[in-house]
Amino acid sequence: MEKHQPCELSCKLNSACDCIHILRSMVEVMGARVGMDDVQINRMVLAVDELFANINKHGYKGSCGTIELNAELGHDALKFVFRDYAPPIENPDDLQGRDIEQVRPGGLGLHLIDAVMDEFHHQAMSDGNRWVLVRYLKGEDSK
Amino acid sequence: MKIEINEQRKDASCVHLAVIGEVNIHTSPDLRERLKPLLNAGHKEIHIDLSGVNFMDSAGIATLVEGLQWSRSTGGRFVLSGLTENVHDVFSLSKLDTVFEISEDSESA
Numbered sequence: 482m483e484k485h486q487p488c489e490l491s492c493k494l495n496s497a498c499d500c501i502h503i504l505r506s507m508v509e510v511m512g513a514r515v516g517m518d519d520v521q522i523n524r525m526v527l528a529v530d531e532l533f534a535n536i537n538k539h540g541y542k543g544s545c546g547t548i549e550l551n552a553e554l555g556h557d558a559l560k561f562v563f564r565d566y567a568p569p570i571e572n573p574d575d576l577q578g579r580d581i582e583q584v585r586p587g588g589l590g591l592h593l594i595d596a597v598m599d600e601f602h603h604q605a606m607s608d609g610n611r612w613v614l615v616r617y618l619k620g621e622d623s624k
Numbered sequence: 625m626k627i628e629i630n631e632q633r634k635d636a637s638c639v640h641l642a643v644i645g646e647v648n649i650h651t652s653p654d655l656r657e658r659l660k661p662l663l664n665a666g667h668k669e670i671h672i673d674l675s676g677v678n679f680m681d682s683a684g685i686a687t688l689v690e691g692l693q694w695s696r697s698t699g700g701r702f703v704l705s706g707l708t709e710n711v712h713d714v715f716s717l718s719k720l721d722t723v724f725e726i727s728e729d730s731e732s733a
Contacts, residue, residue, distance in 0.1 A: 499625045499650045501679075523679065523710040524717070530681050534649045589682035589718055596717045 485514045488554045496537040496546040504529045511554045515618055528597040528614055529561055531590040540567030563612040569605035576603055627651040629658050637668040644676030647684030656687045663694045675706025680714050703727055
């Protein structure tokens, strides 16, 4: 794989809008630069889409709110940092997805993020939440 | 964003739905609305052709899980077909690829 140059993309979105195309574009640009295949890029798109949807649904309760996304391509990892201004989530239990073995609708989003990304962190801020998704670029086949 | 859903009734008990577009949190309610009357009508076989779907998120998966459960509760078949590589990958990540009846050939479904 050719060595890529670190780069960064940022955007500020309305949580209530359908932003999948914007998110997809950002992920595709980053993924293409490191030579990810279509399935791997789709997984990244899925992860950022799921987190965006979760913030909208559970953080902003479906109403309008600001979501900032910063995508950082480093030498060893691809990092997506989301920032929202919804009520801070103080209880980690609120971030648990449902048991994957249960076959029922709903609750899959967090599981999918966890399955796709190498790191998934949440930080409660005084005025909202910060979310970090990291995908290592070494060992592409590990996920 | 919208999805296109084309319905074809093969006979009185079998319905074929071909879905085209992205099935996500914004479009899955449309799919659910199309599925609901079919399930309520007691069709014994519902086939969902996903060959025209290039992206599906957890909301789309949830809609299909709902359809599967509803169908099973009435003793019917709920078959998915024509899954693209990306959509099949999402089912695998969700560990649902062995739960659904999945046909590779969208024509036979």
